[in-house]
Amino acid sequence: MNNGIALFAAWAVYAVLASAEKADSSTMRKNVEAFNADDDEIYIETVPNAKAAEFLANNAPLFECPDKQLEKVYDFRWWTFRKHLRKTEDGWVVTEFSPNVPWASKHNVISCAAGWHAREGRWLKNDVFVRDYLKFILTKDGGARKYTFAAARAALDLSLARDRVGDTEFLSVVYPALKENMRGWEKEHRADPDGLFWQTDNAEGQECSIAGAECGEKGSAAFKDYRFFSTRGLRPGFNSHMYAEYDALAKIAATLGAKEEAAEYARKAVRLNELINMRLWNDAAKFYMTRSGEPGEKMTDVRELSGYVPWLFGIAPESAKEAWKQLTDEQGFKAPFGPTTAERRHPMFRVTRKGHECQWAGASWPFLTGSTLVSLANHLRESSAPALTKMDYYALLSTYVRTHSITWGSGKTSMWIDESADPFTGEWITRAQLINWDQKGWWRSIRERGKDYNHSEFCDIVISGLVGVNPLPGSRVVIAPLVPDSWDYFKLDRLPLKGGTLTVIYDRTGQRYGNGKGFKIVFNDKIVHHSDSVVSVYIEIK
Secondary structure, rough: OOHHHHHHHHHHHHHHHHHHHHHHHHHHHHHHHHHHHHHOOOOOOOOOHHHHHHHHHHHEEEEOOHHHHHHHHHHHHHHHHHHHHHEOOOOEOOOOOOOOOOOOOOOOOHHHHHHHHHHHHHHOOOOHHHHHHHHHHHHHOOOOOOOOHHHHHHHHHHHHHOOOOOHHHHHHHHHHHHHHHHHHHHHHHHHOOOOEEEOOOOOOOOOOOOOOOOOOOOOOOOHHHHHHHOOOOOHHHHHHHHHHHHHHHHHHHHHHOHHHHHHHHHHHHHHHHHHHHHHOOOOOOEEEEEEOOOOOOOOOOOOOOOHHHHHHOOOOOHHHHHHHHHHOOOOOOOOOOOOOOOOOOOOOOOOOOOOOOOOOOOOOHHHHHHHHHHHHHHHHOOOOOOOOOOOHHHHHHHHHHHHHHEOOOOEEEOOOOOOEEEOOOEEHHHHHHHHHHHOOOOHHOOOOOOOOOOOOOOHHHHHHHOOOEOOOOEEEEHHHHHHHOOOOOOEEEEEEEEEEEEEEEOOOOOOOOOOOOEEEEEEEEEEEEEOOOOOOEEEEEO
């Protein structure tokens, strides 16, 4: 009798997975074929379009939901991500631009978006791409400190997601380099001993921000007012990344048995957390803001989207939640193709096609849009009384989805991701500027510089945010979906996790997959949770 029940249960799990995978594999393959057919493959990397379907079939997790445009963008972003995987003599790396650009490090690597590359790439079945990439950035000519990048946090996130419980080999290999990298940040960017860190907006990837004013028009009153931010700023985004480094190093050191080092990194993390909340929180504006790195440390008067980064790493206290109201305020960051990178009410807010081709004083920037979505997901899950709702989260995600397109002169629309978008029309601004520039040299020699731009994440937002899969230390995993209550079904399948494979399925009526109603979590072909409705679940990987 018991054997019969066990056999039936095993068959039920197989049926659920088989029916789900058959539907989604077909959908992803059809989407990839459509993307290939619509693509001008200017730059060909290690995995060309001709091999894209096979590569993604072997590596990408599958996602299905009632929102077919969201589903399509999810497949599109895996399709573009594999374009940036480059096999080199130093192992695999992940590029940001498809064409080689002169400000990149070896192999066209730019560390600015490496944190997003690691979060996204950790979910590919073959995780050698991200492991090689992080090792390259840390131990070779990868420019780990050319831009804001929390390398230790990226390494820890990868290990939590992919290493089998008790496996510390990867962390043991990179830990010495991570410690050396942190010593470099302390030596080169400490504003004062045991204090905050400085960074320029350019090295934060946020050129021409209002709080940096690098690109203000010289001679204008506005430029003079903001000139002192053009060199060094005590920026909430960068300091949050440095906190994340200390916190991750403390956890890595503890995992490796380095108790004294773990305690010291933990002390520094606590101290920096305190300083961020004491000196970078503007209580009058109810927002995290930049201070000048020059004598006097005057605080800017502008709310910028990077002020949400403290939530990315669990720094912001409950009392700071009022800041989230700016996200749904049209005088704040809300826009049809937003969010904007600076609050719209500020006198220096601008969406311009003059001057520098990347200006983050108003334009919509996928880099920070993704960051804000991850931060908002954290706020919704961690706050006892969140300032926004999961429908606000879904609305922002839907806005991000809507940005992934381009309309040609013929009126035809294609899937697209680029550098900066007009938050009111969706036009890709940087692309328009570069095309129209009457300038000689390499600017014109790099055709479609921003095409398939790999400077943000999307698939991880669906996996860790919308579906809510978040690995914890040891064998624990929390799955806390933020999907709309109106959805009758969704499914995330073939997700590699802690040495196994995870599937998350919801079927309200039982008709979608034909294997019963409810919310199921399956790990390694075993149902580890089943409930009638979608709920937050902690599971132990065994």
